[in-house]
Amino acid sequence: MNLARADLRSRFEATSLGVLWSALNPAMTAVVVFVVFGRVVRLGVENYGLFVLAAVVPWGFLAGSLSQASSALLRHRALVGQVRMPRAAIVFAVTLGNLPSLGIGLVLVALVALAQGGSIGGWLLWLPLAVVTQIALVVGAGLLAAVATAFLRDVEYLLAAGVRAAFFLSPNLYPIDRVPDQWRALYLMNPMTGILEMYRAPLLSGEGPAGSVIVSAVAISFGVLAAGVAVFRAFEEDLDDHV
Amino acid sequence: MTTSEGVLLRASDVGKVYRREGPTSPLLRLVRELRRREPAPTVQALDGVSLEVGPGTRVGVVGANGAGKSTLLKLLARISRPTTGTVDGWGRCAYLGGGGGIFFGALTGRENAVLFGNMLGLTSREVGGKLSEIEERAGLGAAAGSPLGTYSTGQVARLMIGVAICADVDALLLDEAFAAADIGFRGQAIRELSVAGRAGRATVIVSHSTELIRDTCDRAIWLEAGRAIAEGPVSDIVRDYERASASSSR
Numbered sequence: 001m002n003l004a005r006a007d008l009r010s011r012f013e014a015t016s017l018g019v020l021w022s023a024l025n026p027a028m029t030a031v032v033v034f035v036v037f038g039r040v041v042r043l044g045v046e047n048y049g050l051f052v053l054a055a056v057v058p059w060g061f062l063a064g065s066l067s068q069a070s071s072a073l074l075r076h077r078a079l080v081g082q083v084r085m086p087r088a089a090i091v092f093a094v095t096l097g098n099l100p101s102l103g104i105g106l107v108l109v110a111l112v113a114l115a116q117g118g119s120i121g122g123w124l125l126w127l128p129l130a131v132v133t134q135i136a137l138v139v140g141a142g143l144l145a146a147v148a149t150a151f152l153r154d155v156e157y158l159l160a161a162g163v164r165a166a167f168f169l170s171p172n173l174y175p176i177d178r179v180p181d182q183w184r185a186l187y188l189m190n191p192m193t194g195i196l197e198m199y200r201a202p203l204l205s206g207e208g209p210a211g212s213v214i215v216s217a218v219a220i221s222f223g224v225l226a227a228g229v230a231v232f233r234a235f236e237e238d239l240d241d242h243v
Numbered sequence: 244m245t246t247s248e249g250v251l252l253r254a255s256d257v258g259k260v261y262r263r264e265g266p267t268s269p270l271l272r273l274v275r276e277l278r279r280r281e282p283a284p285t286v287q288a289l290d291g292v293s294l295e296v297g298p299g300t301r302v303g304v305v306g307a308n309g310a311g312k313s314t315l316l317k318l319l320a321r322i323s324r325p326t327t328g329t330v331d332g333w334g335r336c337a338y339l340g341g342g343g344g345i346f347f348g349a350l351t352g353r354e355n356a357v358l359f360g361n362m363l364g365l366t367s368r369e370v371g372g373k374l375s376e377i378e379e380r381a382g383l384g385a386a387a388g389s390p391l392g393t394y395s396t397g398q399v400a401r402l403m404i405g406v407a408i409c410a411d412v413d414a415l416l417l418d419e420a421f422a423a424a425d426i427g428f429r430g431q432a433i434r435e436l437s438v439a440g441r442a443g444r445a446t447v448i449v450s451h452s453t454e455l456i457r458d459t460c461d462r463a464i465w466l467e468a469g470r471a472i473a474e475g476p477v478s479d480i481v482r483d484y485e486r487a488s489a490s491s492s493r
Contacts, residue, residue, distance in 0.1 A: 002354075002357060002358050002361055002367060003358065003361070006347045006349070006350055006354070006358055007347075009347070009349045009350060010347050010348070010349045010350075013348065013349040013392075078340075078344030078345045079345055079362075081317075081322065081340075082322065082338055082339075082340045082344065082345050083322070083338065083345055083362045084320050084321055084322050084336065084338065085362050237321075237323075237324040238324060240317065240322055240323040240324075241261065241323065241324075
């Protein structure tokens with residue numbers, strides 16, 4: 001936890017507002033998303049502003065965490081090369097460092113829903129599962145990205161392009177029922193589909209997502225976490241030679 | 244502290260090979276190797292070195308640049324994996340390199356001390372209980388509450404060594420850790436290490452200062468081009484090393 005705090009403060013070290021940026025960033029994104037998709041662009045989806053906002057906030061957590069995780073071992077190469085410690089802690093730290101931003105973003109989502117006269121009781125019940133599942137996915141993918149970048153620097157840039165593409169390929173801006181049937185199974189293999197549904201469905205419809213969507217998202221996310229831990233462990237002792 | 248037959252750290256016939264080209268892209272390396280039709284050049288940093296360090300012993304490592312001193316220390320600290328041979332360790336050990344790159348410039352000296360203590364295996368509460376002792380030993384005074392980015396290199400070294408001495412580690416591995424510290428602090432640290440040695444803590448020191456090795460250690464190992472040339476009482480090893488260095492520089 002101390003390492004997460006240190007990493008967070010280091011990232012905003014030279015800025016005037018410091019770690020306040022971790023709160024301002026999601027707030028500014030939320031305002032822009034809500035105005036653009038709530039007032040300007042409408043895709044015939046009810047309450048489109050909140051619909052997009054409730055997806056963009058957790059997506060921001062995924063994108064930010066993966067970007068920082070992929071370069072974490074390189075940014076902290078002194079820790080890798082000089083301290084005998086579980087190096088996965090460095091990846092955990094940069095991921096945990098993004099949780100305050102996610103929390104602030106989710107508070108804004110709740111405030112917008114309440115301001116529109118909605119109820120957030122059901123959403124709050126689903127939130128722990130959504131957050132825990134997403135943390136598992138982000139940490140697992142972050143561990144894989146960190147190891148891959150240590151061995152092949154290009155991964156950092158490939159990943160950035162991949163996450164941008166995945167934003168449009170995941171149901172962030174459109175509901176899953178607009179996806180043609182022949183692509184639906186493929187979409188359900190994307191764990192973010194179920195995670196976004198867990199964040200969004202209880203807020204907009206008052207009901208949780210379908211059981212199969214949840215099971216698929218939870219199973220794949222924890223599978224990615226297990227794979228990330230296994231791969232990281234396998235290469236952990238060789239990292240000093242590569243960062 | 245757990246030991247095996249009175250040994251805290253054991254390197255058995257260890258070797259370490261690095262790629263000469265450094266951490267460039269493996270794809271580029273692959274293309275180059277295919278075009279050359281030969282493997283990428285490597286450097287043998289260590290070759291068949293064995294060393295045992297027991298509780299309370301202070302071992303100095305001497306040798307010219309590129310002799311493999313830092314590599315040996317990193318292998319003993321189990322930060323790096325040997326290419327050949329094995330390294331075993333019992334108990335907690337701290338590796339201290341020069342420069343203090345492990346610290347965070349945005350955090351105060353005090354906060355960095357807690358973080359570094361965590362990395363050495365102490366809880367924040369345990370480090371918190373030792374903070375005043377750490378600050379006193381590091382001689383930071385009012386600077387302890389200032390961001391580390393405002394510290395001199397020497398102050399950073401003092402903080403790092405101060406934390407390591409206060410932490411209850413079983414083995415201290417010092418890689419030119421005194422290089423940036425002033426003479427006064429260096430003397431104090433040497434006295435502290437003497438006490439620590441008597442209390443059972445093992446210390447391995449890499450330094451180009453033969454005076455420091457002679458004052459601090461009771462045994463020494465001399466490395467040359469990755470191989471152990473000699474090992475024995477510190478006075479003998481340092482004398483032979485200094486003679487060899489003097490004759491080769493003539």
